[in-house]
Amino acid sequence: MTVQRLFYSSRIADEHASRGAAIAREIAQASAVRNSASELTGTLAYIDGHFIQVLEGNLKQVEETFERICCDFRHRELKLLDYHTAPSRLFSEWAMASLVEEDATIGQREALSEVRVLATLNAREAIARMRQLLALQDRAVLTA
Amino acid sequence: MLVLLAALLCVVGSYVSIQLFRRTLQAGGGSRFHWCFLASVCAGSSIWGTHFIAMLGYQPGVPVTFDATLTIISVVIAIFGVGIGLFLSTLRNRWFGALCGGGTIGLAIAAMHYVGMFAYRADGIVGWLPNYVALSLACAVVFGALAIDRLRVHDHEGHPWTATLLLVVAIVMLHFVGMAAFTVTPIAGFGSGPQSEVFVAMASAIAMAALLIVGTGISTYLVEMRTRVDAQDRLHHIAMHDTLTGLQNRHAFNGKLRRLCQRLVKGGPPFALLMVDLDRFKPINDSLGHPFGDKVLKAVSARLQEAVRDNDMVARIGGDEFAVIAPGVDDPSVARLLAERIVEVLSRPFVISGQVADLGASVGITLAPADGKDAETLTQQVDIALYHAKNEGRGRHCFFDPSLTETLRERRLLEADLRRACMREEFEVYFQPILDTATREFAGAEALVRWHSPERGVVSPVLFIPVAEELGLVTTIGALVLERACAEAATWPDGMTVAVNVSPVQMMGGRLASTVAQALHKSGLEPGRLEIEITETALVTDDELALRALEEVRALGVKISLDDFGTGYSSLSYLHRFPIDRIKIDASFVNQVPHDPGSASIVRAIAQLGESLQMEVTAEGIETDAQYSYVAEHGCRHMQGFLFSRPVDAATLARLFGTHEKNRSVA
Structure with a gap:
């Protein structure tokens, strides 16, 4: 069963910049609730005032969700970085995981900054890094 | 009390009957027959009900009974008479239709009345005055015919009150003149005792039945009216909206703009007019197909509605052209913000059916009344502004400015000169x-090409080649x-x-x-x-x-x-x-x-x-x-x-x- 995977980045609108991290958490939480009903998975990163999000699911749900995002004025300079059909989900364990810079350890922050740079240059690699980060984060939570 | 009830039944019954008559006259084919049936049942029962209730209130001073068979026959006469009259009313010739149709209805009223009177068994000596009988017949025929004639010439939406009034007059005149023709002399020895209970119960039941029939007619009429209004609303919606996107269409947009301009003259509120043109829509439509293009247009409309404020009007006025009217906006910075939101939201990718389309939009803006006060001027100005936005490289907005008119005029002159130059071959090769x-x-x-224009001197290819490309002259x-x-x-x-x-x-x-x-x-x-x-x-x-x-x-x-x-x-x-x-x-x-x-x-x-x-x-x-x-x-x-x-x-x-x-x- 193949899935559609969509990857985009955007900058937070200036008027919302002061509470960017909070908005990122809200968005991740709200979409996690909505996605669990719609079988959408993915992750949302917020780094240095930029959103970077992966959405996975069936074509209709991914496209409808992305269209909703495109109508959202909290985003600026929204860029579609990758849209492809993949053999399976990468983020099957997360309805919508969040990777917010402000909540991260120093090590994670560095990795997140790398993801941000990679996103526009090599989308697939950036997605893979986000997946790794989440796996590490979960392990950290388990051992803590 | 009973007389009042009879009067009410007469007026309400006539009102409904006239509406139903009207529908009968308007309807065609099979539905005319149905309307005629409904109208004659309703009119017949109300005419008869009016008569019957009035008779209950009539105090001849002697005991009274009704003959059941004749009473029922009188109802049937009323219903069939009105039905035949209505069919005759649809005759094409005006006088013939009114006289035969209305006359028949009048005669039906009269026939019902007199048959009803034969069913009225008063215990006394009954006498008839022939002059009054003749007068009542004449009244019924004349007013019936007039009512139908008025109804036929009635051509606007409002209720045909004249016809209703004439029908009421026909019924009332017949009844009272008819009653004046009727005399009862009590016979000595038969006391004026009270009416029997059975008689009152039966009479009341009959009157109730008549009222119910009229009520059914009213509700049928109201339901039909509602359906018709709904249908009209739907037609209106179709006429004013674009079927693909559900946005308002050019027609609705023009109307709104005209209304706002009219109010402007009387000191109405200012507004901003924005014209939005999609960049790169045609190549996408051509390469990915029209069904895909249609989906893109739907998404574009949805995004536009997100970008504007609640009270702003978004209309689709051409294939890939949209207009926004923002009432109450006189501050350029507010209009700019709106335009920026539109450009921004349409610059985002459209991901549809597994395909990705990058469009973008250009926006022209003009402000009323600051830039202009009439619809035509404003439309021209916003087009000029849009043209300029597109010429400046698309994906941007541009406010109207009088200097743009000059730029555009110069450009048109250049185009005209260039066309002439192509005919005269004013080009030289260096x-x-x-x-x-x-x-x-x-x-x-x-x-390298040089243009030696008699009016302009030597024109650089940098200036005229882009124009020639746009006009298709570059091939020549x-x-x-x-x-x-x-x-x-x-x-x-x-x-x-x-x-x-x-x-x-x-x-x-x-x-x-x-x-x-x-x-x-x-x-x-x-x-x-x-x-x-x-x-x-x-x-x-x-x-x-x-x-x-x-x-x-x-x-x-x-x-x-x-x-x-x-x-x-x-x-x-x-x-x-x-x-x-x-x-x-x-x-x-x-x-x-x-x-x-x-x-x-x-x-x-x-x-x-x-x-x-x-x-x-x-x-x-x-x-x-x-x-x-x-x-x-x-x-x-x-x-x-x-x-x-x-x-x-x-x-x-x-x-x-x-x-x-x-x-x-x-x-």
Whole structure:
């Protein structure tokens, strides 16, 4: 069963910049609730005032969700970085995981900054890094 | 009390009956029969009910009973009589219809009344006054006919009150005049005892039944009315809305704009008018198909509605053109914010059915009443602003400004002059010689077009070629230049080449190869001495078409060179895909060498690239000796620039080539 995977980045609108991290958490939480009903998975990163999000699911749900995002004025300079059909989900364990810079350890922050740079240059690699980060984060939570 | 009830039943019954009569007259085919049935049942029962209830209230001073059979017959007479009358009312001739139809209805009322009166058994001596009977009949016929006539000529939406009133008059007159004709003399010995209970119960039941029938008629009428209003609302909605996107359409937009302008005159609120035009919609529609284009348009409308404020009107007024009216906006910064939101939201990608489409939009803005007060002016102004936004490079907004009108006027003049220039062939071909650094002799020349306008003097190609491309004139101009350049080159010494620029529009026109072949044939120039110069923009628009055009030209034996190399996008990939013989390094890099390391390395890289791909390399814009030496040193064989020669006319070039080229050398 193949899935559609969509990857985009955007900058937070200036008027919302002061509470960017909070908005990122809200968005991740709200979409996690909505996605669990719609079988959408993915992750949302917020780094240095930029959103970077992966959405996975069936074509209709991914496209409808992305269209909703495109109508959202909290985003600026929204860029579609990758849209492809993949053999399976990468983020099957997360309805919508969040990777917010402000909540991260120093090590994670560095990795997140790398993801941000990679996103526009090599989308697939950036997605893979986000997946790794989440796996590490979960392990950290388990051992803590 | 009973008389009042009878009066009420008479008025309400007439009101409903007239409405039903009207529907009967309006209806056609089978539904006319149904309406007629309903109307006659309703009218018959209310006429009869009025009579019956009034009779219950009538106190003849003697005991009274009703004959059941005759009473029922009187109802049937009323219903059938009205039904026949209604059918006759639909006769085409006005007088015939009114007299026969209305008259029959009047007679039906009368017949019902008198049959009803025979059913009325008073215990006394009953007498009839013939004059009153005749008068009552005349009244019923005349008023009935008048009612139908009024109803037939009634042609507006409101209720036909006159006809209703006439029907009431017909019923009431008949009853009272009829009752005046009726006399009862009590017979001595039969006391005026109370009415029996059975009689009252039966009479009340009959009256109730009559009321129920009239009630049914009323509700039927109301339900039908509601359905009709709904249908009208739906029709109105269809007329004012775009079926694809559900947005309001051009018709609705024009109406709203006109209304706002009318209110403006009376000191109404200001508003902003924005015109939105999608960039790149047509190629997407053409390449990905109309069903896809339709989905994109739906998404565009949804996004537009997100971008505007709640009270703003968004209308689709053309294939890919939308208008926004923002009431209450007189502050340019508010209008700007709105336009920015629209440009932003439409610049985002559209991901639909697994495909990705990048559109973008241009927005023109005008403010009322600051810029104009009438719909026509505002529409013109917003179009000018939109045109300007598109001309400035799309994906942006532009406010209307009176100076734009002037810009547009100048542009129109230029267009008109250019059209005339094409007819009069006001173009001349100039040549800039190309030097071969290996032999230090001229190897050929690049043909350049000049426009000698009698009104404007010499106009630069930079100014008029974009206009010519937009107007489609560039094909004519290009063919002219090609022909003259070939004719000129045929007179040059053997081996000298001529390079001619070809616009992307000309290349995609599909007739490039035949134009080239014709120019070669006319001039007798060897195909190998002609080079076609194209730019990268020609290759990115539609690479399949470009490839085909270039291969056709190449098949003639003509060479192809890529102009302005290095300024476009991923230039490298084109070199592999397209049949290119030569690359020309853009003057902007050459100008910077040798002092600018970046440009120097680009020039070196291009020269090496040419060598490895076995393409010739020409450097353009050589102005200094230092540039010459640097470029020559790094492997560019051919050069052109002011250092050797400016573009010159054909005669000068012939002198350069014919007499001086052997002596000419560069230090």
